[in-house]
Amino acid sequence: MISLEQHRDRILSAVRPLAPTSIAVGESLGLVLAESVVGLVDLPGFTNSAMDGYAVVAADLVDAAEDSPVQLPVLGDIPAGDIEPHDLAAGSCWRIMTGAPLPAGADAVVPVEQTDGRTDEVAIRVSPHPGAAVRNVGEDVAAGDRVLESGVRLLPHHVAVCAAAGVASVDVIPAPRVAVITTGDELVPVGTPLLHGQIHDSNGPMLAAAVRAAGATCVEVLHVGDRDDESLADVVHRIAAEVDAIVTSGGISAGAYEPVKEAFAGGGAVQFDKVAMQPGKPQGFGVVGERGVPLFALPGNPVSSLVSFEVFVVPALLRMAGRSGDRISVRAKAVRGWRSPPGRVQVARVVLSHGDEGWVVSPSGGQGSHILGGLAVANALALVPAEVVEVGQGDVVEVHLLPGEELPS
């Protein structure tokens, strides 16, 4: 038996960040920058108005006040998007909209609310400072400025500065492309009527969703049965040429029909271990194919499969995507106690909530490896150390969110 940490360390030492690639900035959400980003244009690109109003020469309005408005002739309109050059002679003004280029000679904008709003000659009731409501060229970002550092994970606000600064594509570490393979002759796709002895394949859709929740791309979900024409080893060999990681479910424990174990028996590419955890005792991991693609052989019991995904596959996918791998983890007080197996880290399904005393957890229903109803109402996993055989009421446990879950309010 090896420890959870030993198995995870072996996995993490075998996976590397993927080779960077260039991607359209609009497709970059969640990916990590492999190169810093330099703006290609000034922001703003031209001096423009911050308000809908009138572009003026501030000196023309020094005497303007609420009870003594100054009248100025309006030379015309400058809407946003107007690309004609305009000049402003002293003693006149242009009606101008937010984002429109300031006419040459203007040095301030008076918001329409501080005027009578007319379009031929306007009465202005305030005396603006030079520069009022004016956004100057380059005051935000100058062309050539570094706007984002390498290593930043691109979120909407990062996408905005890239696009505004004229950067159409960015160099990123791509999202890992993952294939999921389920095994077991008892499985039929959901939507198919069940014969006695058959069950719906729930790990396929669950693991595909878990891949996506981890920010990776699930490129295919396959089922390989014992009687299929193409053997599991051949399927793995074929898809290892196309994907960055393979996740299999089932077929790795001690029985007579263990297709994943048998596919790699003797070859040594995938090593099978008993890990001191519950659920998730049987585990396999190795690198396969000419490109050295990591293969995670997860147990078939649905809860074991998801727990194994969270504990072993998610950290590996994050590392492959160049992400730090830091997970949201909180310490929470048990409001109800439960038992834990001796000598194995228990990964208990729990409901995490926030009460008057801070974070609290209670076990979510039955803890068997096949209990999907209890899994569905859980939002987190509590990691109970191997030496603990009972979590008492009031004890504090370390809790991780289930894939895709958010911290409850």
Ligand SMILES: Nc1nc2c(c(=O)[nH]1)N[C@H]1C(S)=C(S)[C@@H](COP(=O)(O)OP(=O)(O)OC[C@H]3O[C@@H](n4cnc5c(N)ncnc54)[C@H](O)[C@@H]3O)O[C@H]1N2
């Ligand atoms: N004699 C022993 N038997 C078992 C041991 C053991 O140590 N000695 N370990 C148990 C543990 S712990 C686990 S976990 C399971 C793991 O078994 P496998 O990984 O080989 O998985 P299977 O036998 O294929 O399936 C187990 C269970 O899960 C159901 N299953 C499988 N795939 C799916 C799927 N895609 N969707 C839904 N459900 C699935 C399958 O029908 C079985 O009920 O082994 C124990 N046995």
Ligand code: MOO
């Ligand atoms: O470890 Mo199995 O994963 O207990 O059900």
